[in-house]
Amino acid sequence: QCLRSDLNLLEPHQVSAVDAIVDRHLSALAPGDADVLGVDEWRDGLRRGFAAHHAGLLPTFRQAVEELFVEGLVQVVFATETLALGINMPARSVVLERLVKYNGEAHVDLTPGEYTQLTGRAGRRGIDVEGHAVVVWTPEVAPDRVAGLAGARTFPLRSSFAPEYNMAMNLIDRLGVDGSRDLLRRSFAQFQTDRSVVGQARQLDRARMTLRKVDAELEHSAERKGLAPESFLEYVSLREDIRRHERAAKFVRRMEASDAVSEDLLSLKPGNVIGLNNGRHRGLALVLERAAMDVDPKPLVLSEDGWTGRVGVRDFVNPPEVLGHLRIPKSANRRSAQGRRELVKLIRSSGIARPRGRNKKKRELSEHDLRLTELRNRLRKHPVHKLNGIDDLHRLSERRHRLLRDIDSLERAVDERTAALETEFDAITGVLTELSYLETDDSGELVVTPTGAVLRRIYSESDLLVAECIRAGIWDRLSPPDLAAVVSSMVYESRRDSYSGGVDSMPGDRALRESLLATVDVWQATNDVQERHGVVQTREPDTGFCIAIGAWASGRSLREALLAASERGQLLSPGDFVRWNRQVIDLLEQIRGSVDPDTGLAVAAARAVKGVKRGVVASELD
Structure with missing residues (x-):
């Protein structure tokens, strides 16, 4: 809307300064990519004093916007939270259109910490006496909620630490199993977990005390009615067995x-x-x-x-x-x-x-x-x-059953959480042992096998799957562009509302399709092992970026690569395209470094990196 309007926030002498900074940032870009990247429209906004800033922009574009903003040559920035992360870019005023953000999976409310991070940009030190943070009103925004966000002064830290396959391999190689468990016990994540168990342990004590009182009351009431408490509890147990089997039968039918x-x-x-x-x-x-x-x-x-x-x-x-x-x-x-x-x-x-x-x-x-x-x-x-007139006994028995159920649930929760990280670590080592990445030596200690040395060098969300594919040899004979395409399925994540089609319908050569199908087979077999050990399963390979990066690695233009992505239902901005390419390059380098340098896979990985690392991708990596 601003571009379509006559809005101009700069003086003529400032425009030449904008052009100089923009030209410097664009010097490494290929001239043929200008139309695809929308350089002219982007420059037009900058020359009039406003710009956008978000994760979908090329890093070069974002850096230019940041420099112009700091120099006072961009007066208004339409930004996502990327502008507030690790960048010293204070503004006179910050306007929040909504108190909601997209976290990659769903739209969620801003936390007090995120609100403070965003609005903390308001007020330029040494220039403004005060800064202003404005929240646009909508019927869904309650003033007291905004006040709560603005008034929060403490922001709890939440550990996201969790054992992973690569981490487990490197810990065991350096510290052994016992040393690894000791390290996990001393982690901040386990400390937080242990603290959270205190409240559950108190609940468990109260529930056990209440159960003793209910048992005494039930025994007294049964004896007053001439019933043996054991006989009545046997009857209650029959009723509970019937309910349990009814639920089980319903589940079986479903x-x-x-x-x-x-x-x-x-x-x-x-x-x-x-x-x-x-x-x-x-x-x-x-x-x-x-x-x-x-x-x-x-x-x-x-x-x-x-x-x-x-x-x-x-x-x-x-x-x-x-x-x-x-x-x-x-x-x-x-x-x-x-x-x-x-x-x-x-x-x-x-x-x-x-x-x-x-x-x-x-x-x-x-x-x-x-x-x-x-x-x-x-x-x-x-x-x-x-028998009639025993309603009070039934009520007591129902209460007793609920207490027993609560006690069982609390006992399991306390047991599971007291050693949560160790339990997860043991499950992961079980998977690694079954797949022969770990083995027991003569002294009974778990040690890393020669096969496990490959997994130690793979740092990826799909590290185990990558190592399994390397071991299976299903990527050994791929051409460099096809290898880049298959490796992209390990890192790429399609948007939930996009559909990239099945492997069978994918254009391209037969070798690529067969390799992707073999990769899916390895993924299914790996997940079967993980399921047996109770470990969170590796996500399914995503083929949404395969054709696009294959075209790019083959020397096709940026326009052709983005068009190939759109034909598979993936509408990528140039910034997203570069970001995914960088992740593929990183994983290709890891694969190259994890195998013998003379193997066909290592050679293909090196050539794939060279094919991907060019043009706009190379300029963003330099």
């Missing part, structure tokens, strides 16, 4: 239904027509692409209202029924609006009737169903079942 839906989804083939009857999209749907994985299969479908997306178990109450089959024309391009319209027309003119419902398959009785029948018979025959 799992059986989910398995049936999953099995049918996995069997769907392109051209099958099914019915959607749950959620926003109802009616007929054409299967475009088979489910890629056996676990939680999600075939790609096109509904008759024009929606394209993947459907899974949660989208069906009953297993999907194949209502018919249509031949998908080779000329129909589902990625284009015209192609989707042609396919929708094909569905609507097929004459296939919508489903009217599907009878559920008759299921066999589970062991819980059989056990329920037995327990209900025993309950009806119990002498307490036909």
